[in-house]
Amino acid sequence: NAGVTQTPKFRILKIGQSMTLQCTQDMNHNYMYWYRQDPGMGLKLIYYSVGAGITDKGEVPNGYNVSRSTTEDFPLRLELAAPSQTSVYFCASTATRARGTEAFFGQGTRLTVV
Amino acid sequence: AQSVTQLGSHVSVSEGALVLLRCNYSSSVPPYLFWYVQYPNQGLQLLLKYTSAATLVKGINGFEAEFKKSETSFHLTKPSAHMSDAAEYFCAVSDLGNAGGTSYGKLTFGQGTILTVHP
Numbered sequence: 173n174a175g176v177t178q179t180p181k182f183r184i185l186k187i188g189q190s191m192t193l194q195c196t197q198d199m200n201h202n203y204m205y206w207y208r209q210d211p212g213m214g215l216k217l218i219y220y221s222v223g224a225g226i227t228d229k230g231e232v233p234n235g236y237n238v239s240r241s242t243t244e245d246f247p248l249r250l251e252l253a254a255p256s257q258t259s260v261y262f263c264a265s266t267a268t269r270a271r272g273t274e275a276f277f278g279q280g281t282r283l284t285v286v
Numbered sequence: 287a288q289s290v291t292q293l294g295s296h297v298s299v300s301e302g303a304l305v306l307l308r309c310n311y312s313s314s315v316p317p318y319l320f321w322y323v324q325y326p327n328q329g330l331q332l333l334l335k336y337t338s339a340a341t342l343v344k345g346i347n348g349f350e351a352e353f354k355k356s357e358t359s360f361h362l363t364k365p366s367a368h369m370s371d372a373a374e375y376f377c378a379v380s381d382l383g384n385a386g387g388t389s390y391g392k393l394t395f396g397q398g399t400i401l402t403v404h405p
Contacts, residue, residue: 176329203391212295214376214395230392262329266391271318271380272337273391277329
């Protein structure tokens, strides 16, 4: 059981380039999330999705876009990369929308924008 | 708004010593609280959670946490540290959500505490 899988694991982008971070889960979870992790700042929610075709903004959505065409996949797109987007990105999923539900995380994508 | 604060960005202990990682929360309603652990180059995994049942919560790998409403705290402890416990630990609170009462599983995280264990 793979759980949540993210690709790539590492990437270096030049300022102004774009890229898509891939996330897929095999647990049939409806709810998926993208967080970014910056040193000393914890994780911040970028976008989330409550099912195929439904997405919404989190705390720090500027500079990012998402789509959810299937239950399994939740890609995160960076348009016009900026140094401020240098971070570690985590995708997560939950089985329910309840407040106490456990989140399952991927291994992360470490992105550097130069 | 809900928030959590972790006191101490770095904690260092000797192998066999008590581990104490501090977390305080702010919430307008009874909170749902979590501790997640992140081992080097890995994603986060759940250690334990508090969902308004027993105030002393036992998790994996010998960790436990006690919910204290009077102190708005949810500190993580382990009686005897092991080298394999070296990791970053995050305290998190479940968001309040919308008027329908659901948070959609969204979490607000603390800043993280890096635990170092010395031989």
